[in-house]
Amino acid sequence: MSQPIVPQKTYLMVFLCLIGLTILTTGVAFIDLGPYNTVAALAIAFSKMLLVILFFMGVRHSSGLVRVILVAGFFWLALLIAFTMSDYRTRAWTPAPDSWSSTAPPTHP
């Protein structure tokens, strides 16, 4: 792990960005954006995570292998959530009748 030595100023800058993003996400939560509240909260959290991973954990200088492993970890988690959610989202659609020309499935929350 012979990483190059990162100047302290960089760490402070990253820290301030993280604080800013925390304030931002809390502020955005007070505005009602309907379903987009969740999207905004996750996007801000994702960017905070990227900051911590790239700067604090030093993945900027890490080998390609470490990056592949990290991406694989999140990809597998996405697989679990996506496939399980696919079951719940499509459970209300009754199977298409014989003629396959089913009308649009009923809207479901």
Add this chain to the structure above:
Amino acid sequence: MTDAEAHAQHAGLAHQFEDLEQQQEADALGIWLFLVTEIMFFGGLFAAYAIYRWLYFGVFQGGSHILDIRLGAANTVVLLGSSLTMALSVRSAQTGNRRALVLFLVATMILGGIFLGVKAYEYNQKFVEHVVPSLDWAPEGQTLARLSPGGLEHAQIYFFFYFAMTGLHALHMIIGMGLLLWLVLRARKDSFTPHYFAPVEVVGLYWHFVDIVWIFLFPLLYLIGGRY
């Protein structure tokens, strides 16, 4: 340089490695793979949370209004601070500055302690408001009004996830505090040099991971739906 000489030179070089560089790469790969198993470990909980949040969105929104958003945000700042001091302690280990290393490690532990303190207070508040699933579940008055739109039983699922996710996170924090204490003791015995400080780096990565879990927990549990 023959095998024996290489091992004699660096106290920290294990017998199964050829040189220090190979050992450092192996340690890095090892901790990152461990963090991936942690991602999948928390991931199972996040997946279950995502399913029930989609199924019972109303009650999750009601439940999250009961949490104190100010404490949540403050705790996030505290934990981000501890991530900063952890990064600085790894940097001071890199530069061989022993005093700064011990200082920043202790600072990280203090901030971690504050975080756990605030968490304990929040847990106490849940007992006061009687919203602890299965142990003390009797919400009334204002909390009941907030929860009732989505059906009281489903609210118990929201609070189960609140306690399961923050509890598992707090458990990982406590393990992290133990590791930090072990690092402080070893640092005081001057066992880390700019060439060999892998334990500090490994605990640093673990601590940052625990911080990242909280970065996602805060919006997902505290900020559900627009609070207008």
Add this chain to the structure above:
Amino acid sequence: MQSLPFQPEQASTIARSVDQLYFFLTAVTLFFTALIFSIIFYFMIKYRRRAPGERPKAIEGSFPLEVLWTAIPTLIVAVIFVWSSTLYFRNSEPPKGAMEIFVTGKQWMWKVEHPEGQREINELHVPLGRPIKLTMTSEDVIHDFFVPAFRVKKDVLPGRFTTLWFEATKVGTFHLFCAQYCGAFHAGMIGSIIVQEPDEYESWLAGGAPGESMEQAGAKVFQASGCPTCHLADGTGLGPSLLGVYGNPVKLTTGETVTADDAYMRESIVLPKAKIVLGYSPIMPSFQGQMTEEQLNNVIAYLRALGKAQPKPKEEGKQ
């Protein structure tokens, strides 16, 4: 009932088509197993080691051959996938006008209710040649309604309705098994499906215990639980009118529209606050635990009957 010991009876419309797919798969399995076994035996004899120091020539591999034995299995598997999926889709959609029977699974017994009021334990009488739709739920753990002779199986889940349909093509008595482990006497949770000629079925139905129909039982429970106090016929009460609701779309406070099917009716009784009809407030108490599954099914049958009656005219948007 003891036919060829290697094949269960084909006693439903879908049994033959499922068996055709099964035999195609068996043929594929036997063909490839025989192919691999014979090639291996041939190579074992032809290329046995003759001298201890023998060193065969190196063979790296051949790309065309690899492509070949990737493409062929993919092709076979694609054929099987399309064939079985279309068959599955056709079998999972109950035809219109199927006879509706409620089945309730309870730890180690099957309770069956015919709409005309007949109740049976571990037995199901059905007429020959009519599609039967079973709407099933469980009172405790997951069970599974499995009739090998009809090639049908569906898990029976607590807290939810699952449906299954079949059309018997042979008169006789067929095994009914529980195929999802459910506790100590899982093996005892069996019964029989008795398929009768339509006229025989009618006489069985008439001759059966003259209990009142599900609808009448449901009406009684509806009155006893005090539902009419809020659900007035013209919708002016605290709750929406229930006339002409079943089977039609219902507008919710959240803006969505859902069709009022069995599951919606059941959820509105057990967890009323989950979906609130537009223009009404979430004040209905939950009846979870106050009604047995049977009473719940009867109330739903009653609401189904109300669904056919004409809704009384009332002005829009009460509040």
Add this chain to the structure above:
Amino acid sequence: MSTATLEPRVHAPRNYLNADYGWKSWLFTLDHKRIALLYLVSITFFFVIGGSFAVLMRIHLVEPQGALVQPETYNKLFTLHGIVMIFFFLIPSIPAVLGNFLVPLMVGARDLAFPKLNLLSWYIYIVGGLFTLYSAIAGGVDTGWTFYTPYSSTYSNTQVTAVAIGVFITGFSSILTGLNFIVTIHKMRAPGLTWFRMPLFLWAMYATSIIMVLGTPVLAITIFLLALEHLFHVGIFSPALGGDPLLFQHLFWFYSHPAVYIMILPAMGVVSEIIACFARKRIFGYKIVAFSSVAIAVLGFLVWGHHMFVTGQSVYAGLIFSLLSFLVAIPSAIKVFNWTATLYKGSISYDAPMLYALGFIGLFTMGGLTGLFLASLATDVHLNGTYFIVAHFHYIMVGGAVMGYLGGIHFWWPKISGRKYPNMWAGIAAVIIFVGFNLTFFPQFILGYLGMPRRYAFYPAEFQVLNVMSSAGATVLGVGYLIPLIYLIWSMRYGPVAEPNPWGATGLEWQTSSPPPTENFAEIPVVTEEAYAYAPEEAAGD
């Protein structure tokens, strides 16, 4: 080869077995080879326990109304048979025993990347095992190895919590083993040992470790949630409080289907090694076979829904899972074709390991093809939850994984123990196992098609004939498994001393002494040839 005269153990040169004596040298060892032997002993112990449950079940099923035990006890028997065999024998068997012993040797290293972590894995495995044994003694658990809720979380009053803790803890043992292997294979290969010169056993171990690292944590959290639900009834899996029992099945099968690939991939690696050595030929299409191992590991994570076709899962999700389940069968088929092609123009000898490997190919082909019945939606509706399923997964696990494990043990036994076993007895045992296995499980395919559900303590009389055949086969199979136990232990004391490379195989593990010294190699070897370089032109004298 006739059994050699019983000469006493001549004083062997220093190796990892006689380097140190006393229980401390075993219980606190950091040598990957000794840890492999610790695992060998403990998983054999659990195999005997799991196997005895199986024999009791088969005896019980001889009569339609059940010949031996009460229904509740039968439910506990099949549950513990499942748990012990899967979590404590099949999953650790090849990775923890052969993997631990051979990965450093094949990679050309002195030990695994993290020896202390390796010993910790064994202790975690033992602690988990003790919890499970406690739950068996203190009344057993009757939920089935799948722990389906709400039965396991609300209605079962047996030792669910104790076995949940046991399985939860043991999961971390395979996580740490997987982590150790990935780091070792990435970072500690000998000079010259590029990825495509590695033996296929290492490719199989690498693919298996990926599954162990990515899948097992999800099982850990699922079992953790199950234990919480069982203790506190918080309702995430029980419908009474709005929970969905299908969510438990999704999370459980997300791990448990890749787990069946944890069990079969190592056996495929072992078979690749054995086929190459005894046909004296390079594996046909080496790169394709290597990539198909990794392909199985990755695709294995996308198919778990085929366990839930009839549980009220959405039909559209079922469609997706069915398609992906068909695709995951392709790499396995490619492997079988490549093994068969390796025999072409080879020089095949019929020592015991080769018999196990050929038996593996035959039975694994049967097992894999019957999987197509269960991936296809229409037939799975009929066959799900019947003995067809029991037959299918026993063909893969017993016909595949156990035959592969026994083949591996026989192939590397001279390297592990420094002794050779009587080849004639080993051949007899292999044939008995093959015959006993087929007699036990082939009738169950027919039982399944006839509609006999699984996990039944008593059954309708018309299924009796096939059940009696299956029980008869089980006794033959049981005898077949005892014979290797006897002559392998016998060989440790009286077997003829083995030379470093008794089979004339390629691979770094055969270039060091049998049994190898504690530090594996006098000094780290340099690899110059391709894997399986048996061809005459580079016939390096050995």
